[in-house]
Amino acid sequence: MPFWLLKSEPSSFSFADLLASPKKTTCWDGVRNYQARNFMRDGMRKGDLAFFYHSSTEPPGIAGIVEIVREAYPDPSAFDPTSDYHDPRSKPDDPAWLMVDVRAKRAFDEPITLTELRELPGLDGMELLRRGSRLSVQPVLAEHWDRIVALRPSR
DNA sequence: GCCAACGTTGGC
DNA sequence: GCCAACGTTGGC
Numbered sequence: 001m002p003f004w005l006l007k008s009e010p011s012s013f014s015f016a017d018l019l020a021s022p023k024k025t026t027c028w029d030g031v032r033n034y035q036a037r038n039f040m041r042d043g044m045r046k047g048d049l050a051f052f053y054h055s056s057t058e059p060p061g062i063a064g065i066v067e068i069v070r071e072a073y074p075d076p077s078a079f080d081p082t083s084d085y086h087d088p089r090s091k092p093d094d095p096a097w098l099m100v101d102v103r104a105k106r107a108f109d110e111p112i113t114l115t116e117l118r119e120l121p122g123l124d125g126m127e128l129l130r131r132g133s134r135l136s137v138q139p140v141l142a143e144h145w146d147r148i149v150a151l152r153p154s155r
Numbered sequence: 156g157c158c159a160a161c162g163t164t165g166g167c
Numbered sequence: 168g169c170c171a172a173c174g175t176t177g178g179c
Binding site for chain 1: 175176177178179
């Protein structure tokens with residue numbers, strides 16, 4: 001089973017916001033990058049797990065784990081002229097942008113910080129740690145996933 | 156707030 | 168198809 005990492009700026013939408021959402025579920029709208037969209041469309045399947053990563057905050061890091069509960073479908077915010085994510089190139093009969101639904105699965109008591117990840121051996125090649133990486137939806141190798149989750153054993 | 160790195164746009 | 172200019176991301 002593939003694993004994923006989803007970035008969000010907590011000032012926009014945080015893991016706490018997700019926990020406070022109905023059914024601890026939200027639609028992951030606003031993705032406006034083709035590579036990220038393609039990962040959602042071609043790779044993500046119901047039941048897959050993803051890290052929920054907080055970017056542009058202090059400290060940046062992984063706040064928890066979410067489960068993909070609905071596979072890719074059209075992102076209506078692209079059709080909405082009043083939305084920050086509006087994209088007139090995306091039409092309802094030919095949607096350019098997609099989203100998935102995710103549900104909170106586990107919150108880490110202490111977020112796994114980016115610093116902690118950089119210090120963790122065995123994460124060579126991880127997309128998040130690549131210099132200049134800004135992909136907001138990215139796959140995580142099972143080997144990397146296991147090493148990261150092992151930092152926060154569940155009791 | 157700075158700025159390097161990146162993806163996208165558009166002129167040619 | 169090239170590539171400079173631009174806007175954005177995101178760590179620091």
